Amino acid sequence: MWPPREHVKGSQTWETLDTPPELHFLKLKRSQLKVRFCTNESQKSRGDLVGLLRHMGFDISEGEVTAPAPATCLILKERGLRPHLLIHDGIRSEFAQIDTSNPNCVVIADAGESFSYQNMNKAFQVLMELDNPVLISLGKGRYYKETSGLMLDVGAYTKALEYACGIKAEVVGKPAPGYFQSALQEMGVESHEAIMIGDDIVGDVGGAQRCGMRALQVRTGKFRPSDEHHPEVKADGYVDNLAEAVDLLLQYAHQ
Amino acid sequence: MWPPREHVKGSQTWETLDTPPELHFLKLKRSQLKVRFCTNESQKSRGDLVGLLRHMGFDISEGEVTAPAPATCLILKERGLRPHLLIHDGIRSEFAQIDTSNPNCVVIADAGESFSYQNMNKAFQVLMELDNPVLISLGKGRYYKETSGLMLDVGAYTKALEYACGIKAEVVGKPAPGYFQSALQEMGVESHEAIMIGDDIVGDVGGAQRCGMRALQVRTGKFRPSDEHHPEVKADGYVDNLAEAVDLLLQYAHQ
Numbered sequence: 001m002w003p004p005r006e007h008v009k010g011s012q013t014w015e016t017l018d019t020p021p022e023l024h025f026l027k028l029k030r031s032q033l034k035v036r037f038c039t040n041e042s043q044k045s046r047g048d049l050v051g052l053l054r055h056m057g058f059d060i061s062e063g064e065v066t067a068p069a070p071a072t073c074l075i076l077k078e079r080g081l082r083p084h085l086l087i088h089d090g091i092r093s094e095f096a097q098i099d100t101s102n103p104n105c106v107v108i109a110d111a112g113e114s115f116s117y118q119n120m121n122k123a124f125q126v127l128m129e130l131d132n133p134v135l136i137s138l139g140k141g142r143y144y145k146e147t148s149g150l151m152l153d154v155g156a157y158t159k160a161l162e163y164a165c166g167i168k169a170e171v172v173g174k175p176a177p178g179y180f181q182s183a184l185q186e187m188g189v190e191s192h193e194a195i196m197i198g199d200d201i202v203g204d205v206g207g208a209q210r211c212g213m214r215a216l217q218v219r220t221g222k223f224r225p226s227d228e229h230h231p232e233v234k235a236d237g238y239v240d241n242l243a244e245a246v247d248l249l250l251q252y253a254h255q
Numbered sequence: 256m257w258p259p260r261e262h263v264k265g266s267q268t269w270e271t272l273d274t275p276p277e278l279h280f281l282k283l284k285r286s287q288l289k290v291r292f293c294t295n296e297s298q299k300s301r302g303d304l305v306g307l308l309r310h311m312g313f314d315i316s317e318g319e320v321t322a323p324a325p326a327t328c329l330i331l332k333e334r335g336l337r338p339h340l341l342i343h344d345g346i347r348s349e350f351a352q353i354d355t356s357n358p359n360c361v362v363i364a365d366a367g368e369s370f371s372y373q374n375m376n377k378a379f380q381v382l383m384e385l386d387n388p389v390l391i392s393l394g395k396g397r398y399y400k401e402t403s404g405l406m407l408d409v410g411a412y413t414k415a416l417e418y419a420c421g422i423k424a425e426v427v428g429k430p431a432p433g434y435f436q437s438a439l440q441e442m443g444v445e446s447h448e449a450i451m452i453g454d455d456i457v458g459d460v461g462g463a464q465r466c467g468m469r470a471l472q473v474r475t476g477k478f479r480p481s482d483e484h485h486p487e488v489k490a491d492g493y494v495d496n497l498a499e500a501v502d503l504l505l506q507y508a509h510q
Contacts (some may be wrong), residue, residue, distance in 0.1 A: 156415035
């Protein structure tokens, strides 16, 4: 598993260009190991994300990606929930088959510019009219980096609604254990057989470990040197880039 | 002490019109008791608030009102803080004498429509650039009622910034004990000599009690019958309206 989100968004970079990650990814796919992308991307549909990754040279299809919006649609259908959507227009198509009439829950994602006072109030009012308010949050990121600077992520706005309504949101996305579990089910493997590779010490590494997986942190993207001394999460290993992670995995897989 | 905010805002009403509160307030002022308005109003300047109250028939001057914006200005000056202001235009005049160049803190108030994604990101970016980020919140209300419906209050947006930055805001306003303390100092009385009259079981009653005061809850404004069985706060008494509170106070004062 590998998290593409931060690497296709804003100013984040994969790693040094002399080790193109798409080739290492291909090497991994051609091995006997199963590979799955596990992302918290909630501004782009899975189709758009895969299109972008393919354009970057990654040999990947929609069926190999676990993303919060499709996972949320499954939950909504299972529980007969009709959402009021506070989301970015970029993922509205993911909810095309979902009944949004007479809403009985709120789904919040990284809505970007759509996090207006008016839209926040509307979502709040929907929740306050429900006897048992249900708030589903696509991830709970604090912030991310765009070329124009640091931007508030969905987690901040979820906290605002939680506080105002006196409720707790259900998170669909990393680091929620159920989200990793759904990715494992789609791969058909047990947690102790899987390893997560990610750049986020809490969201990727900590979340996967709480789900019973092992996890490597890559020293690229949002990695900070202080992550290696994080007070709560310790990765099972640290690698400089995806190339090193792939070499390590293939080496162990062949033993 | 008496909280005017909810009563001059939106659809809230004082109480039944056959007991005009301004006359009971006058009765109180003409007694030997000291009286002070203690408000969380952060969309109007103290001058505008007093103007509105006078228009409603209240015999009151700016010097008799404790409000979060002037209290915040004192704190900013004392600590050499230069704020980035995320506030409503209605209280901008309160900060006219404050140096806002090269900000080293953020002051957040009920900004209403100004709680845009852009403005929230700007406040967030200012905080993230500081070594020791200081966030001062004028009150921490969850929401209030306007004619157009329930609206998110400053507390919700403060929670968003707290979560994104991993910090805790300093609250200036009810129920912060320091805020009641400043009102008591301005009156020149000790907490055990004072009584709070308010409609908010947590913000008015609970806050005043934690400061060593006694507190009456009035069954008007945002009062709900369930407040009388609140799990954490029990008022020293409940009264139907300001008239009953004033009668009670004057009766005890004469004993």
